Every structure is written in C-alpha cells, then in structure tokens.
Amino acid sequence: MKHVAPVGVLLAATAFLGVPAYAEKAPVGGNELGERGIIAPTGVKAPPKTAAKSYVIADADTGEVLAAKDPHGRYLPASTLKALTALTLIPKLDKSRKVKPSSRAVNEEGSAVGLVSKPIYTVEDLFKALMLVSGNDCAMALAEANGGLTETLKDMNAEAKRLQALDTVAKTPSGLDKPGQSSSAYDLALIARAGLANADFRRYISTKTDKFPAPKGYYEIGNHNKLLWRYKGMIGVKNGWTSKAMGSFVGAAKRNGHTVIVSIMRHDGYFWDDVADLLDWGFATRGKITPVGRLVDPLPAAAPMPTGPTTPPATPPSPAPRPGSTGAAPASGDGSPAAVPVGLYVLGAGLLGGGIWLVYGMRRRSR
Known part of the structure; x- marks a missing residue:
C-alpha cells in the first residue's frame, strides 16, 4: 500500500496536465490504421505491390480507406507539402493581386519557375506555377504575400490541425527538406480530399499547360504530374522528390462518377506505374469491401470574432456581501473578479490528500 500514490494526487496530476490517466490515443481514422504493414480487406485480391514504404488508397466520395501500408508513418513530404500550402493560402489571398x-524568393533553391523581382505576377500565376512546375520560388513569394514565412507556416500548421492531419508539421512552404518537417500518406490523402472541394485548387492541379508571365511577354509551363497526360480520369494533385525524402505523390482520379485518392511516400524509383496500379485497384474494389479505416472530416471552423463596435452587456448588480466578509473578490488584470481554474482546486485537494497520506504513513512507522 505504501508504494501506491494517493488517488487525489493522480486526479490532480490528470487535471493539471490536461490528459486522461493511462489513456492511449487511437490512430486517426481507425484502429487498423495504426499498423505499420499492409492493411487490406479480406475477400478480394490484395492491393498491387509497390516499392513505396507507405501508401493510402481511399474513396474520396465516402472517405473510406480501402487499403493502406504504414498510413501514419511520418516521412519527409518533399513537394507534396505544396498541396497544404495551396489549400491554406488560396482562401487568404486575392488571386488578382x-x-x-x-x-529571397527569386533565389530559392531547388525547382523553380524562374521568377524575377518585378510586379508582373498575379497571385493566381504563382499558384499555377506552384502546382504545375513545383516552383519553390513561387512558394516563398506566396508566403511573403501572406505576411511572411513565419505567419504562413503558422497558418499551414493550423490548417493541418483543422484537417486532423496530425502527422504533418510544416517547416517550409515548398517542402524542401528541413529537420522536424513531416507528413504521412494518411495526411496527404486528407489534404487532397479537402483540396478537391475547393474550385480554385481543383482548377490549378488539373491544368496541363499554361502561359506564365515574363519580363517580355510570357512562356509556357507544363504540369509535372505525368498521370495527367496518360491516366484516364486523372484530376491531379502533387508529386515530389528530394534525395532525402525520395519519391512521394498524392493524386486523385475520377471514373464513372467516383473519385479515388492514392498517396504514396518514400518510393525509391519510378513510381508512376505503381500509382496507376493502385488507382486501378481502388476503382475495382470501392463499394465491394469493408473499409479498413476512414478519412476523417475537418474540424468545424472557429466562429469569427466580432470586428465592429458592440454594445457591452449590462452589468448585473453585485450581490450584497455576507456578514463578516469584506465583499471583495480577487481581481483579474482588467479589474474583474478572477476565475480560479477547476484544475487548481483539484490539484490543491490532491496535494492535501497526499500530505495527509504521508503523515499517516510516518505515524504508522513511528508506532
């Protein structure tokens, strides 16, 4: 008995830390998605083999995950992270600006569309080049238009949390490798599904070629997603590659009124055929099997704060002080009575209980 902590102390610690005691967090999307190997339904042909370390095949319409492999494994996302950049910034920036x-943006390393420091680009031009030719220079220019790199990364990570893409940590808007940056095949599928619901996002990712402004005229740019050119029903989204991340891809295709999403991470070779095979399997299997998980819906957006002048609520009359009291309450920084968090009451009760238990134990020893 003397080695067991008092219940009051345990409850106090639980309230103070804000986490349930002894609780284990279930994987987002379902318990099966916590596995590291191949997760496939029974009664149908197994998903095609792929060199990717991680993948997800999902029905975009229902959110059902049809099959997966290490879906929550955290890997470097490379340029697939640009899908989150676009999804975050499209609602924030006027596309005609x-x-x-x-x-700094012009000289950003890696893949680039070839920006110059002249005001000849609209936000829409930058989004197109971001998603077609994976312009790292465009990612930085868009971040600057959104108030700077720090603000944009804050917004991107907030958007990931809203989507419940909890494996995703954005450290760059371009996806260039940086310590601490990560995503997962599950999160890329979540991001793609959310993006497909945005008309501008969908238009950018499905554009095959476009004209891009130059100091004198324009030049043509073409989409790097090879499946847009050769896979029936391909909508698009984003591919990526760096020497550390290796090959990554997230994309969606539509056939016979149904949309399937495939995301892969850490593929060490030519992945286009693998993605096509996974898409084919998804179309052949959807609606015929018990799903192994689900793409969760985004969290509801927070209610906007009022921006105009408002009439303050009437202040209720203060109750008369009890006999023997001073009639005063502890004040907060604005002069109003301060509320004491419930956790502090629990913590105090727990510590008091622990002290009583300790004194009781010492008295027993002295006897």
Missing part, C-alpha cells in the same frame, strides 16, 4: 517577389 499583383506580387513583386523578393530577392
């Missing part, structure tokens, strides 16, 4: 990229 003119942008003059900084020298």
Whole structure:
C-alpha cells in the first residue's frame, strides 16, 4: 500500500496536465490504421505491390480507406507539402493581386519557375506555377504575400490541425527538406480530399499547360504530374522528390462518377506505374469491401470574432456581501473578479490528500 500514490494526487496530476490517466490515443481514422504493414480487406485480391514504404488508397466520395501500408508513418513530404500550402493560402489571398517577389524568393533553391523581382505576377500565376512546375520560388513569394514565412507556416500548421492531419508539421512552404518537417500518406490523402472541394485548387492541379508571365511577354509551363497526360480520369494533385525524402505523390482520379485518392511516400524509383496500379485497384474494389479505416472530416471552423463596435452587456448588480466578509473578490488584470481554474482546486485537494497520506504513513512507522 505504501508504494501506491494517493488517488487525489493522480486526479490532480490528470487535471493539471490536461490528459486522461493511462489513456492511449487511437490512430486517426481507425484502429487498423495504426499498423505499420499492409492493411487490406479480406475477400478480394490484395492491393498491387509497390516499392513505396507507405501508401493510402481511399474513396474520396465516402472517405473510406480501402487499403493502406504504414498510413501514419511520418516521412519527409518533399513537394507534396505544396498541396497544404495551396489549400491554406488560396482562401487568404486575392488571386488578382499583383506580387513583386523578393530577392529571397527569386533565389530559392531547388525547382523553380524562374521568377524575377518585378510586379508582373498575379497571385493566381504563382499558384499555377506552384502546382504545375513545383516552383519553390513561387512558394516563398506566396508566403511573403501572406505576411511572411513565419505567419504562413503558422497558418499551414493550423490548417493541418483543422484537417486532423496530425502527422504533418510544416517547416517550409515548398517542402524542401528541413529537420522536424513531416507528413504521412494518411495526411496527404486528407489534404487532397479537402483540396478537391475547393474550385480554385481543383482548377490549378488539373491544368496541363499554361502561359506564365515574363519580363517580355510570357512562356509556357507544363504540369509535372505525368498521370495527367496518360491516366484516364486523372484530376491531379502533387508529386515530389528530394534525395532525402525520395519519391512521394498524392493524386486523385475520377471514373464513372467516383473519385479515388492514392498517396504514396518514400518510393525509391519510378513510381508512376505503381500509382496507376493502385488507382486501378481502388476503382475495382470501392463499394465491394469493408473499409479498413476512414478519412476523417475537418474540424468545424472557429466562429469569427466580432470586428465592429458592440454594445457591452449590462452589468448585473453585485450581490450584497455576507456578514463578516469584506465583499471583495480577487481581481483579474482588467479589474474583474478572477476565475480560479477547476484544475487548481483539484490539484490543491490532491496535494492535501497526499500530505495527509504521508503523515499517516510516518505515524504508522513511528508506532
């Protein structure tokens, strides 16, 4: 008995830390999705083999995960992270706004569309080049248009949390490798599904070729997603590659009124055929099997704070002080009575209980 902590102390610690005692968090989307190997339904042909370390095949219409492999494994996302960049910034930026990229944006390393520091680009031009040719320079220019890199990363990570893409941590808007940055095949599927519901996002990712502004005229750019050119019903989304992340891809295709999403991560070779095979399996299987999990819905958006002048609520009359009291309550920083968090009451009760238990134990020893 003397080695067991008092219940009051355990309850106090639970309230203070804000987590349930002894609780284990279930994987987002279902318990089966916590497995690291291949997760497939029974009664049908197994999903095709792929060199990808992680993948998800999902029905975009119902959110059902049809099959997966290490779906919550955290890997470097490379340029697939640009899907989150676009999804985050499209609602925030006026697509007709003119942008003059900084020298930092113009000189961003890696894949680029070839920006110059002149105000010849609209936000829409930058989004197109971001998603078609994976312009890292465009990612930085869009971040600057959104108030800077710090603000944009804050917004991206907030959007990931809203989507419940909890494996995703954005450290760059471009997806260039950086310590601590991560995503998962499950999260990429969530991001793609949310993006498909946005008309501008869908238009950008499905564009095959477009004209991009130049100091004198324009030049043509083409989408790097090879399946847009050769897979029937391909809508698009984003592919990526770096030497550390290796190959990654998230995409969606529509056939016979149904949309299937496939995401892969850490593929060490030519992945386009693998993705096509996984899509084929998804179309052949959807609606015929018990799903192994589900793409969860985004959390509801927080209610906007009032921006105009408001009439303050009437202040209720203060109750008369009890006999023997001073009639005063502890004040907060604005002069109003301060509320004491319930957790502090629990913590105090727990510590008091622990002290009594300790004194009781010492008295027993002295006897």
